[in-house]
Structure formats: structure tokens, C-alpha cells
Amino acid sequence: xxxxxxxxxxxxxxxxxxxxxxxxxxxxxxxxxxxxxxxxxxxxxxxxxxxxxxxxxxxxxxxxxxxxxxxxxxxxxxxxxxxxxxxxxxxxxxxxxxxxxxxxxxxxxxxxxxxxxxxxxxxxxxxxxxxxxxxxxxxxxxxxxxxxxxxxxxxxxxxxxxxxxxxxxxxxxxxxxxxxxxxxxxxxxxxxxxxxxxxxxxxxxxxxxxxxxxxxxxxxxxxxxxxxxxxxxxxxxxxxxxxxxxxxxxxxxxxxxxxxxxxxxxxxxxxxxxxxxxxxxxxxxxxxxxxxxxxxxxxxxxxxxxxxxxxxxxxxxxxxxxxxxxxxxxxxxxxxxxxxxxxxxxxxxxxxxxxxxxxxxxxxxxxxxxxxxxxxxxxxxxxxxxxxxxxxxxxxxxxxxxxxxxxxxxxxxxxxxxxxxxxxxxxxxxxxxxxxxxxxxxxxxxxxxxxxxxxxxxxxxxxxxxxxxxxxxxxxxxxxxxxxxxxxxxxxxxxxxxxxxxxxxxxxxxxxxxxxxxxxxxxxxxxxxxxxxxxxxxxxxxxxxxxxxxxxxxxxxxxxxxxxxxxxxxxxxxxxxxxxxxxxxxxxxxxxxxxxxxxxxxxxxxxxxxxxxxxxxxxxxxxxxxxxxxxxxxxxxxxxxxxxxxxxxxxxxxxxxxxxxxxxxxxxxxxxxxxxxxxxxxxxxxxxxxxxxxxxxxxxxxxxxxxxxxxxxxxxxxxxxxxxxxxxxxxxxxxxxxx
Amino acid sequence: xxxxxxxxxxxxxxxxxxxxxxxxxxxxxxxxxxxxxxxxxxxxxxxxxxxxxxxxxxxxxxxxxxxxxxxxxxxxxxxxxxxxxxxxxxxxxxxxxxxxxxxxxxxxxxxxxxxxxxxxxxxxxxxxxxxxxxxxxxxxxxxxxxxxxxxxxxxxxxxxxxxxx
Ligand code: SF4
Ligand code: SF4
Ligand code: FES
Numbered sequence: 001x002x003x004x005x006x007x008x009x010x011x012x013x014x015x016x017x018x019x020x021x022x023x024x025x026x027x028x029x030x031x032x033x034x035x036x037x038x039x040x041x042x043x044x045x046x047x048x049x050x051x052x053x054x055x056x057x058x059x060x061x062x063x064x065x066x067x068x069x070x071x072x073x074x075x076x077x078x079x080x081x082x083x084x085x086x087x088x089x090x091x092x093x094x095x096x097x098x099x100x101x102x103x104x105x106x107x108x109x110x111x112x113x114x115x116x117x118x119x120x121x122x123x124x125x126x127x128x129x130x131x132x133x134x135x136x137x138x139x140x141x142x143x144x145x146x147x148x149x150x151x152x153x154x155x156x157x158x159x160x161x162x163x164x165x166x167x168x169x170x171x172x173x174x175x176x177x178x179x180x181x182x183x184x185x186x187x188x189x190x191x192x193x194x195x196x197x198x199x200x201x202x203x204x205x206x207x208x209x210x211x212x213x214x215x216x217x218x219x220x221x222x223x224x225x226x227x228x229x230x231x232x233x234x235x236x237x238x239x240x241x242x243x244x245x246x247x248x249x250x251x252x253x254x255x256x257x258x259x260x261x262x263x264x265x266x267x268x269x270x271x272x273x274x275x276x277x278x279x280x281x282x283x284x285x286x287x288x289x290x291x292x293x294x295x296x297x298x299x300x301x302x303x304x305x306x307x308x309x310x311x312x313x314x315x316x317x318x319x320x321x322x323x324x325x326x327x328x329x330x331x332x333x334x335x336x337x338x339x340x341x342x343x344x345x346x347x348x349x350x351x352x353x354x355x356x357x358x359x360x361x362x363x364x365x366x367x368x369x370x371x372x373x374x375x376x377x378x379x380x381x382x383x384x385x386x387x388x389x390x391x392x393x394x395x396x397x398x399x400x401x402x403x404x405x406x407x408x409x410x411x412x413x414x415x416x417x418x419x420x421x422x423x424x425x426x427x428x429x430x431x432x433x434x435x436x437x438x439x440x441x442x443x444x445x446x447x448x449x450x451x452x453x454x455x456x457x458x459x460x461x462x463x464x465x466x467x468x469x470x471x472x473x474x475x476x477x478x479x480x481x482x483x484x485x486x487x488x489x490x491x492x493x494x495x496x497x498x499x500x501x502x503x504x505x506x507x508x509x510x511x512x513x514x515x516x517x518x519x520x521x522x523x524x525x526x527x528x529x530x531x532x533x534x535x536x537x538x539x540x541x542x543x544x545x546x547x548x549x550x551x552x553x554x555x556x557x558x559x560x561x562x563x564x565x566x567x568x569x570x571x572x573x574x575x576x577x578x579x580x581x582x583x584x585x586x587x588x589x590x591x592x593x594x595x596x597x598x599x600x601x602x603x604x605x606x607x608x609x610x611x612x613x614x615x616x617x618x619x620x621x622x623x624x625x626x627x628x629x630x631x632x633x634x635x636x637x638x639x640x641x642x643x644x645x646x647x648x649x650x651x652x653x654x655x656x657x658x659x660x661x662x663x664x665x666x667x668x669x670x671x672x673x674x675x676x677x678x679x680x681x682x683x684x685x686x687x688x689x690x691x692x693x694x695x696x697x698x699x700x701x702x703x704x705x706x707x708x709x710x711x712x713x714x715x716x717x718x719x720x721x722x723x724x725x726x727x728x729x730x731x732x733x734x735x736x737x738x739x
Numbered sequence: 740x741x742x743x744x745x746x747x748x749x750x751x752x753x754x755x756x757x758x759x760x761x762x763x764x765x766x767x768x769x770x771x772x773x774x775x776x777x778x779x780x781x782x783x784x785x786x787x788x789x790x791x792x793x794x795x796x797x798x799x800x801x802x803x804x805x806x807x808x809x810x811x812x813x814x815x816x817x818x819x820x821x822x823x824x825x826x827x828x829x830x831x832x833x834x835x836x837x838x839x840x841x842x843x844x845x846x847x848x849x850x851x852x853x854x855x856x857x858x859x860x861x862x863x864x865x866x867x868x869x870x871x872x873x874x875x876x877x878x879x880x881x882x883x884x885x886x887x888x889x890x891x892x893x894x895x896x897x898x899x900x901x902x903x904x
Contacts, residue, residue, distance in 0.1 A: 107797035107850050108827045141826070217813040217827050220798040 007074035012083045023047070024070040024078065025054065033080055036091065036120045038098075038206045039158035040068035043262060045167045045396075051098070051158045053120065055090040056080050064090045081124060088124070095125035101136040101181075102207075103153045104129075111208030113221035117156065138184070144174070145192040146668045147213055147271050148202060152184050155209035161185060161201035168264070170392050171195040185209070192671060196385050196657060199270035203253060203263075212251060214271060214668055219245040227572040228255055228621050230559060231269040232324060232552025233662060235477045236363070236386045237561030238265050239622060242273070242553060242572040249273045249553055249573055257622045259362035260561070262393075266385035268657055271669055276551045276573070278665035280536035283576040286546040294546070303583055305545055307590050309528055313505035315342045318526070320519040321489065322510025323349025323479025325580070326557030326569060328602040330485040332584045332595055333509060334492035340591035344497040346489055347519055349482040349512070351450075355457035357629035359465055360564055361442070361472035366390040367397065368470065369440045373424065373431065374403040375417045375456070376447025376476075382657045383446055384476045384562060402431060405447065406652050411716035414652045417447055418638035421455055425462035425637055436463045440470035450475050452483070454635040461634050477562055478655075479512065480552070484560035491609040505530060506542075509580075510549060511661040514539035532580060535661055548577035551662070555579055557599040558619065566611060567623045648733040649684060651700070652721045659725055674723035679712040680736065681719065688736060695739040698722070700730045706739055768861075779841045779856040782834055784877040792822055792878070793853035796829030800845035800854055808838035809845060832874040837867050 004019035009027050016031035023042065028035045038051040047068040054067040059077035064087060067078070081088035099121065106112040141149040157176075162185065165174035173193050177186045187193050193201075202212050226241040231252070238261040241253040252273045256263035285302030286294040297305065310317070319337055321330060337343045366372060367390050374380060374391070380403075381388035395401050404410045404420050412420060424432040424443075435441040443465070445456035453475030460466065460473035477483060506519075506526035511533050513519055523529050523542040531543035540546055552559075554575035558566050581597050588595035596602055600616040607614045611626075644650065658672040678698055680690060690696055692711045697704050698720070705728050715721060720736055765772065774780075785793045796813030814830035822828035843856050854877075864870050 105825070107799060108795050108825050112797070113802075217796065217815055220802070222802045223798060 007072050007076075009072045009074075010077045012078070012080055018072050020072060020074070022072045024056070024067045024072060027072045028067070028078070028080065033082060035067045035080055036124060037068055038116060038120070038156060039160060041160055041163075041204065043168070044160060044163040044204075048159055048163070051156060052094045053091060053098075053124075055087055055094060057084040057087045091124045092126055095121050096130070098156050099125070099129065100131055101153065102156070103135060103137075105154075109151075109154065109208035110211045110215060110217065111154075111205075115208060116206040136181075141211070143192075143213060144187050144210075145194065145198060146671050147267065148193060148198060149211050149213050149216065150185060151209050151211070154207045155185055156207055157183055157185075158206060160204040160206065161210055164197075164201055164204055165193075165195065167396070168389065168392070169195050169197040169200070171197075173198075174201065194672065196266050196381055196672075197264060197389065199267045200254070200264050212271075214274065215243075215251040218250045219243070224250065226253070227570050228568075229553070229570040229572060230561075230567045231265065232480050232559060232569060233268050233272060233660070234266070234384055234657075235480055235482070235562040236260065236384045237480070237559055237565065237567050238269055238386055239567070240265065240269065242570075244572050247573055249276070255621075259364045259622075259625065260563070260565070261386050262364065262389075264386055264389055266657065267669070267672060268385070268663055272662045272666050273553060274668075275662040275665045276534070276553060276575070278535060280665075281534060281576065282536065282540070282546060282548045285548065285577075286540075286543075288544045294540075299578065299583065302545065302547060303586050303590075306530060306547070306583075306587055309505055309530055309545060310337075310341060310587070310591070313341075313343070313528065315344075316500035316502070316504035317341065317343035317507060318345045318347065318500065318503050318505075318522055319343070319507045320347040320509065320513040320516065320522065321349050321485050322513035323477075323482035323485050324510050324512055324552065325481065325485050326552075326555055326559060326599065327481065327484040327488045327566070327606055328557040328599040329509075329555075329580045329584070331488040331492060331606045332581055332588070332602055333507075334489045335595055336584055336588040336591065336593055337507075338493040338495055340588060340593040342495060343500075344493070344495040345500055346497060347513070347516070347522065348486045348489065349479040350477055350486070351452035351454075352477075352483045352486040353452035353454045353457070353633070353635070354629070355633050355635050356453040356473055356475055357564060357626075358632035358634075359457060359460045359472040360625065360628045361470075361474070362625050363387060363390055363474075363563060365440070365470060365472065366442055366444075366474075367393040369394050369399050369442045370438050371434055371440075372399060372401045372442045372444065373435060374401070374408070374444045374446050375405060375420045375424075375459075376445050376450070377405050377414045377417065377652060378447040378476075378654050379407060380444070380446045380476065382654055383478070385657055387444070387474070387476065387562075406650075406716045406719045406721070407712070407714045413643065413716060414650050414719060415449075415641050415644065417445070417449075418455060419640040421459040422637050422640060425459055432463060435465070435471075438471065439468060441465060441468070442472055442474065444474045444476065446476045448478070449641075451635070451638070452477070452486075455638040457632075458635045458637045462637060466628075474562060480561075481559040483562075483564070484558070484566070487560070487610055488606055491606060502527065504528065508532065508539045508543070511535055511537050511539070514542075535665065537661060547580075547583065548575075550575040550577070550579045555599075557581075558603060558616075563625055565623050565625045566614065566619060568616075568619045568621075644732055646733040648700075648735045649680075650719045651698075651727065651730055651732055651734045652719050653724050653727045653730075654721060656723045656725075659723070674726065676707050676726050677710050677722075678707040678726075678736065679710055679715055679721040681715040681717045682711050682713060683717040684720070684736070685709065685711050688738075690736070690738060696736050697739045698730060699735045699737070700733065703729050705730060709736075774858050778858050778860075779843045781836070781857055781859040781862050782839075782845070782872070782877055783855055783857045783880075784832065784874065785853055785855060786878065787824070791824050792828060793824075793851045794829045794832060794849075795823050795825055795827045795851060795853070796832070797827070797850065799848040799850060803844040803848035805842060805844060806838045806840050808835040809833070810835075829874065832877060834872045834877065835870060836862055836872055837870040 011031040049066040049069040055064040056067040057079040138152040140151045239255040239257040284296040465471035503526040531539035534549040585597035656674040801809040810833045812831035
């Protein structure tokens with residue numbers, strides 16, 4: 001890229017050099033001058049100049065100008081309110097106008113204390129009001145969704161929220177209705193705002209018009225602590241600030257990591273934080289007593305009991321990991337079991353591979369790409385939601401996004417992704433040729449069975465993407481820290497994981513592990529089960545000993561996200577029970593294994609083996625991405641899977657973003673969970689005489705599930721799609737008929 | 740030896756002379772000196788005449804308090820449970836009197852005149868826990884009334900305190 005031309009701009013008598021075309025607000029910032037803004041937000045696209053807070057005097061222009069709409073031009077001379085009485089007057093008047101109908105109910109408003117309107121009025125506005133007549137009033141608060149409350153009286157019509165809805169998340173659900181002074185923010189037909197990213201408008205709103213219902217009246221800015229951490233609910237690993245008050249998490253805010261999330265969060269990450277206070281949270285160790293259910297036991301007894309179980313089982317132990325453990329926890333568990341007992345068998349959360357390390361890119365590279373090809377059966381937004389925002393940003397910048405799959409822009413049957421990879425890699429494939437020739441081509445695998453990224457890495461290597469700096473590949477894993485857990489587990493020891501028979505002890509670590517049908521089968525075969533779990537879930541049903549687990553909000557440690565970035569998790573609140581590392585360290589001592597209860601020390605150990613000695617303290621608040629590996633395995637192209645024969649429609653199950661142990665326990669998120677419905681292509685629906693909204697029965701091998709049909713135009717004919725939680729025991733081929 | 744041996748005798752003479760004067764000691768608690776009207780004593784949370792609380796739970800008093808002794812936890816008014824005017828009320832309002840320095844900043848910070856410092860100063864207790872005043876204690880009228888200064892009642896013999904009549 002050519003270096004952009006530098007221009008000199010004088011702002012308040014300070015000359016500053018910036019690249020031509022830089023926004024005036026940023027230019028001023030470079031000169032150390034603030035231009036106050038409300039509506040300006042570069043992440044939302046071009047400036048709209050709606051609020052007029054940014055008025056400045058520009059030499060040669062007769063009237064005051066909205067600074068946010070201008071860009072730096074050579075020789076420009078700008079005066080802000082600091083040096084121009086005219087600009088100061090203008091801003092003062094702007095604020096007076098904005099406050100004409102503002103209710104000034106700051107003591108009641110949740111934004112009070114962290115409100116740009118308050119702050120800027122204090123600094124630039126009139127000290128007293130001249131509004132002696134009644135103000136405009138509206139009904140308030142209006143719950144535009146169970147998570148967001150709208151107060152129209154406070155709205156200053158900056159259009160940040162509607163611009164987000166229209167131009168970032170592209171759901172278009174939040175709009176402005178009416179005109180002029182009567183304009184107001186609304187959703188269509190008073191339907192709830194049901195986007196995956198709706199919560200971001202709360203943070204964007206510069207006043208208290210859009211507030212979180214969960215945070216409503218819970219705390220004021222001077223009563224809280226914000227702890228920088230990362231979200232542990234999906235493999236993106238968005239950076240977050242966790243607001244706590246009096247030892248409880250009250251809300252989650254985004255913390256802009258420009259390479260990972262650009263300051264956006266999905267609604268799961270933002271609103272699911274209350275799960276640690278769920279009613280069925282396990283806070284004491286539990287032991288199964290014959291015919292009497294469970295009894296609570298003290299921690300000392302629990303550790304004794306665990307020791308007894310481990311000793312009895314010896315090497316005949318299988319450990320099922322969930323992929324939500326921290327790297328340190330997985331390592332500690334591995335050290336205890338593998339070094340202390342020689343029990344190497346594990347069910348890892350998913351396959352992982354280092355093949356992608358030579359194709360590594362920050363997620364933000366997607367935005368800058370020219371051509372992105374997504375292969376796989378699962379929608380990106382359900383697996384790694386913020387990646388979907390990056391893809392949308394890329395499309396807006398003119399990139400071409402091609403999705404190949406059952407709901408893709410190129411429709412293929414489920415399970416055909418390996419074949420797609422082979423096709424793309426072929427010499428004569430048109431799309432493959434363009435990927436190969438491009439400067440910024442990215443391929444993404446979004447679906448199960450990707451061999452931890454090997455398949456997509458094979459495709460990327462075949463296309464030569466590893467040699468182009470702006471090109472690369474991503475694999476969207478199932479679990480938040482699957483790669484970190486698997487790497488840490490394998491870093492502990494190099495013993496051979498022989499399958500023990502019979503299984504004496506199954507250790508189920510984490511709530512998500514229990515959802516794996518393979519683990520359920522193991523539990524039936526195992527003589528004893530030890531479950532480490534937060535909630536009264538599936539695993540408790542099998543367990544002989546239950547040890548309380550902790551949430552990602554309660555742990556210190558590290559997670560590795562889908563890019564391969566190691567990020568710090570910080571303990572935001574004290575868990576109701578000692579965290580895993582604390583009792584693992586105690587238990588390890590009994591087996592002569594030296595293990596520290598402190599994540600920083602455990603990480604040191606892991607880091608020496610995995611991350612080249614990266615120090616715990618050196619993981620920055622916005623963590624850096626390791627550089628591309630030079631030598632990474634180059635797997636062969638995947639073998640195509642045989643297409644499933646049989647009659648009926650192919651069933652495509654998907655795991656909704658709003659599913660999982662945490663989301664299930666958050667009342668405010670229930671409206672976002674997938675409806676009991678089966679998606680069917682218009683062709684199949686017509687053939688079977690099904691209309692949208694019909695009650696249908698989905699049958700397979702004698703089992704039948706009653707669901708409501710919805711037509712999905714994007715779905716390939718011959719495929720029906722059902723969310724995991726509603727698909728029950730249905731197999732891969734189903735019959736759909738009117739109930 | 741002190742340089743002036745007669746100095747001590749001088750001192751004793753002063754003491755001796757005082758014995759025959761009227762003492763200015765006041766027998767508290769039998770006798771209570773009246774207070775200035777703006778004396779800052781134990782807090783009160785005020786209500787409107789219709790019984791609604793003035794406090795909306797905005798925590799500005801807690802922000803202003805230099806001793807960090809106020810704890811406010813707010814909640815939302817509902818039609819069934821209307822506690823204050825407006826949307827928000829203080830579900831928990833506590834002042835830790837053992838930390839309070841009676842500076843009155845809370846009263847200045849309050850946008851609704853909901854908290855004011857009263858005249859009561861007899862609030863010692865045997866346990867620190869009892870010094871944490873909860874909302875119902877603060878809302879109630881203080882039990883012990885204290886006389887406010889009135890030039891007529893005013894009888895302190897120290898001229899410094901005498902009101903300029
Ligand atoms: S609701 Fe907030 S973000 Fe939306 S237009 Fe009004 S002030 Fe702006
Ligand atoms: S009088 Fe001063 S120290 Fe006491 S509660 Fe009020 S602000 Fe705090
Ligand atoms: S910030 Fe420039 S008009 Fe709103």
C-alpha cells in the first residue's frame with residue numbers, strides 16, 4: 001500500500017500533520033484538542049452530522065461547521081470552542097436545544113454519572129435552563145425487548161442506535177418513526193428487538209434513552225468496579241469489562257480490542273452474566289448415598305473422597321473435558337491425572353490441530369479482505385457471532401462473501417464441506433482460482449467435523465494462502481477454549497492414551513461436557529463418576545461425587561481464542577466454592593505431584609512448553625496475536641464423506657447461539673432462544689403441502705417430534721433444519737408431514 | 740529547681756481563688772445546652788406529605804460522603820409498591836454512624852432534600868452494629884427531642900456563646 005499523503009492542519013493555533021482524509025475529530029485529537037461529539041462514531045459508518053455538538057469555526061467558511069463531517073485538508077485552519085467564542089456559543093446553543101425536551105431526571109437515570117450529555121453540558125453547556133414551559137412527554141420506560149428499556153424523553157436523536165441496527169448488525173429492527181421534533185426510536189409493530197447484537201445499542205446511546213433492564217437501578221458509576229476480562233462463552237473471546245458491585249456481577253460491557261471485536265459484543269456475552277446466581281448452582285461438594293440421593297460434605301471430606309476414588313481407579317480413568325476450562329485448569333487436571341496416576345485417557349472437547357498456525361490472521365483481517373469463502377454446515381453467527389459482524393463489515397467495504405453450505409449462497413447438502421474443499425482446490429475451479437490469485441483471500445470453516453481446522457488449512461495451503469500476508473484461514477471451533485484445553489492436556493505428559501477397560505472412574509469436567517452423547521455413553525459404562533459442575537445438570541444424575549465448578553467470571557487464568565490468541569481471564573467475583581485450581585492443587589499434593597494453586601505459576605509451566613515462555617504478566621489487556629508459524633503441518637485435502645443414503649429429508653441440527661448451560665439460566669434471554677420450529681425450504685414445503693406456521697410432525701424411526709414449520713428461502717431443498725434442543729433423538733433422515 | 744521558686748505558689752493561688760467562684764460546669768445529661776438551629780446531628784430521611792419518600796436512591800449522598808458511610812441500593816417502583824415519586828426508590832439506605840463525621844455533605848448533594856441532618860446527638864451505643872442506621876430508623880422521627888437555641892433559654896455563662904441579641 002502507498003503511504004497516504006500528509007496534510008498540515010492548524011487547530012487552535014496548533015499545527016498537526018495527519019494523513020489526508022483523516023476525520024477532523026481525530027485530527028484534533030492528534031493535536032491534543034477535543035471536539036465534543038454525540039452522534040459521531042466512526043464504527044457506525046460515515047458521519048451523519050445529526051447532533052451538531054461538534055461545531056467548529058473553519059477559516060474561509062462563513063458559518064460554523066459540524067466538525068465530525070469534515071476531513072483534514074491541507075492548510076485548513078480550525079478553531080474549536082477553546083479559542084473561538086463563536087464556536088463556544090454555537091455549542092452552548094446546541095446543548096440548550098438538546099436539553100429543551102430532555103427530562104433532566106439524572107438522579108433516576110442509569111446513565112447518570114457516565115453520561116456524555118451530562119459531561120458535555122457541564123463543560124460546554126448553559127448553566128441554567130430557560131425552559132419554563134412543559135416538556136414533551138412519552139410513556140416510559142418502554143421495554144423494546146426483555147433486555148433493553150427505551151426512554152424516549154431522554155433521546156437526543158443522534159441515530160447511533162438505528163445506524164447500528166441498520167449498518168453494523170444489519171438487522172434493521174430499530175428504526176426512527178415520524179419526522180422532525182416528533183421523531184422517535186421504535187421497533188416495528190412493537191415487536192421485541194430480537195437481534196443477536198441488540199445489546200450494543202445500550203452502550204452506543206450517549207444518553208440514558210436505551211438502558212439495560214438487567215442493570216436497571218442496580219448501581220451508579222461511583223459504586224462499581226470494572227474488571228477487564230474476556231468473555232468465555234464462545235471461541236471469539238471478545239474483550240469485556242465486567243462491572244461488579246458489592247461482590248456481584250451487575251453487567252458486562254465491551255472493551256474494544258480492535259483486532260478481535262472492535263468493541264461489539266453479542267447478546268449472549270453481554271446478558272448471560274447472571275448465570276452464576278442461578279438457583280440450581282452447586283455450592284457444596286455432594287456425595288451420592290445409596291437410595292438417599294445426595295448429601296453435602298465438607299471440602300476436606302470431599303478431597304479425601306476424591307483421593308479415594310482416584311486411588312481405587314488407578315490408571316483406569318477417563319477424563320471428559322468441556323473446553324470451557326482455563327488453560328491452567330486443564331493443565332492442572334492433566335498433571336494430577338497423567339503425571340500422578342498415569343491415567344492418560346481423555347475425551348477432549350474437540351479435535352485441534354496446529355495446521356492453522358501458518359495461516360494465522362487477526363479477525364479484523366476479515367474486514368479488509370477482498371474475497372471470503374465460508375464453508376460448512378453451521379451458520380457463522382450461531383458459532384462465533386462477532387465473526388459474522390466482521391463478515392458484514394467486509395461486505396459493506398466491497399468484499400465478496402461466498403458461503404457454501406446448506407444455507408449458503410451456494411447450496412450444498414449437509415456434510416459436503418470436505419468435497420467443497422477438494423473442489424475449490426482443484427485447478428479449474430473458478431472461485432478457487434480467484435482465491436488463489438487474490439491479495440486478501442480468506443477461507444473460513446464453520447461447522448463440525450473440521451478436524452480442528454485441518455481441512456480448512458489443507459484448502460488454504462492448496463490455494464497458497466500461507467504465502468500472502470493478507471490471506472489466511474479461520475476455523476470456528478465448538479467450544480470457547482477447546483484448543484487451549486487440548487494443548488494444555490497434551491503438554492503435560494507424553495504417555496499413550498490407551499482406552500481403559502473397564503472404566504473405573506469417569507471425570508466429567510464442566511457442564512458442557514455432559515451434553516456430549518459420547519460422554520453419556522461412557523458414564524453408563526464407568527463404575528464411578530466424578531463430576532465437576534456448576535449446576536444441577538445431566539452430569540449430577542450420573543455422579544457419585546459432585547464438586548462445584550466455577551464460571552468464567554469467577555476464574556483467573558487464560559483462554560485461547562479461535563485465532564490462537566492467549567487472553568487473560570480475571571476473577572471478577574469470588575466464587576461460592578473454592579475454584580478448581582485450589583482443590584486440584586491439594587489433591588495433587590496427595591499423589592506427590594507438585595502443583596501450584598495460583599494460575600500465574602501454573603501458566604509459567606504451560607507457557608514454557610506451549611507459548612515460548614510468555615509471562616503471565618506480559619499478556620496485555622488487549623492481548624497480542626502470535627506471529628504466523630513458519631513450520632506448521634500441511635495436512636492433505638480431506639477425503640469426501642460418503643453422502644448419506646436413504647429416503648426423506650436430511651436433518652440439519654444446529655446449536656443456537658442462545659443455548660447452553662449459562663443461557664438457559666438467564667430469564668431475560670429466554671425470548672431469544674430458538675422457537676420450537678422446523679425450517680424447511682419453500683420447494684419441499686410446496687411438495688408436501690406445508691405452509692409457514694403449520695404444525696408438522698417430524699418423524700424418524702418411530703420417534704416423532706411435533707414442531708411448527710417455517711419456510712427458509714436460504715435452505716437447500718431436501719434439507720430441514722432444527723435447533724439442537726428441539727431435535728430430540730431424531731436421526732439424519734426424517735419425514736416431515738402435516739400433524 | 741525551677742528558676743522562679745515562687746512561680747508554683749502563684750499557680751496555687753489561682754487554683755485557690757477559683758474555689759470560691761461559681762462553677763461553670765453543667766450537669767449533663769440533667770442539663771442540656773440548647774443547640775444552634777443549624778447544628779448537624781443524626782440524619783433524617785424525609786417524606787412528602789402524602790407519605791411517599793423523597794429519596795429516589797440516586798446515591799449522590801454516597802458519592803459526596805467523605806467518610807464513605809452511606810450505602811444505597813435502589814429498586815424500581817411498581818404500581819403495587821410505590822415507595823417514592825418517580826421511577827426509582829431506595830430499597831436499602833444505610834448510614835454507618837460510627838464513621839459519619841457529620842459534615843453534612845450528603846445533605847448538600849441531595850437533589851431532593853431527602854436527607855437532612857437533624858439535631859439529635861445522643862446516639863452512642865454499646866455495639867458498633869447498632870450504629871448502622873437502616874432506612875426505617877432514618878425515616879422515623881427521632882425519639883429524643885433536643886431543644887433548639889432560643890435567646891430566652893440561652894443561659895450559658897460563657898460570653899463566646901452568647902447570641903447577639
Ligand atoms: S435512543 Fe440513544 S442512541 Fe438512539 S437516537 Fe436516541 S439518543 Fe441516540
Ligand atoms: S454527614 Fe458527611 S460523613 Fe456523615 S453521612 Fe453525610 S456526607 Fe457522610
Ligand atoms: S458529532 Fe458532529 S454532528 Fe453529532
